[in-house]
Amino acid sequence: MERVSFNLEYIFRASPAILYQFLTTPSTLIRWFCDGVDIKDDVYTFNWQGFEEEAELIDDIEEERLRFRWLDAEDEDEYFEYRMYKSDVTGETILEITDFADEDEVQEQKDLWNNQIEQLRKETGG
Numbered sequence: 001m002e003r004v005s006f007n008l009e010y011i012f013r014a015s016p017a018i019l020y021q022f023l024t025t026p027s028t029l030i031r032w033f034c035d036g037v038d039i040k041d042d043v044y045t046f047n048w049q050g051f052e053e054e055a056e057l058i059d060d061i062e063e064e065r066l067r068f069r070w071l072d073a074e075d076e077d078e079y080f081e082y083r084m085y086k087s088d089v090t091g092e093t094i095l096e097i098t099d100f101a102d103e104d105e106v107q108e109q110k111d112l113w114n115n116q117i118e119q120l121r122k123e124t125g126g
Helices: 016-024 103-124
Strands: 003-012 036-040 043-048 051-061 065-070 080-086 093-102
Touching: 003 103, 016 065, 016 080, 016 093, 016 103, 093 103
Parallel strands: none
Antiparallel strands: 003 093, 036 043, 043 051, 051 065, 065 080, 080 093
16 A cells, blocks of 8 residues: 655644644643653654554754654655744644555544644644
8 A cells, every 4th residue: 555645734823832842742742642752862752542653853943843753664754744834914823734644544644633633722722
């Protein structure tokens, strides 16, 4: 099965600084993304109901972009990325997510992100 990239875009009232904290800090990641997380150097070990996955932070521009690569990914070119910026028109914060999934699982992955981002929105106040 071919792996493909997909992009999602979400609008937040929270500033890029607040979103950045929620994307990088263990105490806030567990509020919306995972059950637990341990960070050592640039490796994040995420835990979901006893299942662990490790991702290396390969790019970090504070309050602008984070790019992770799953350590067990077969293709080294795969990553998941968060980009955040203020809209010049509305003043709202835009969060863009790029991720990869098997071609037949893209909608399932999008649904998962939608659920997680809805929780993130609640945690950040919109």
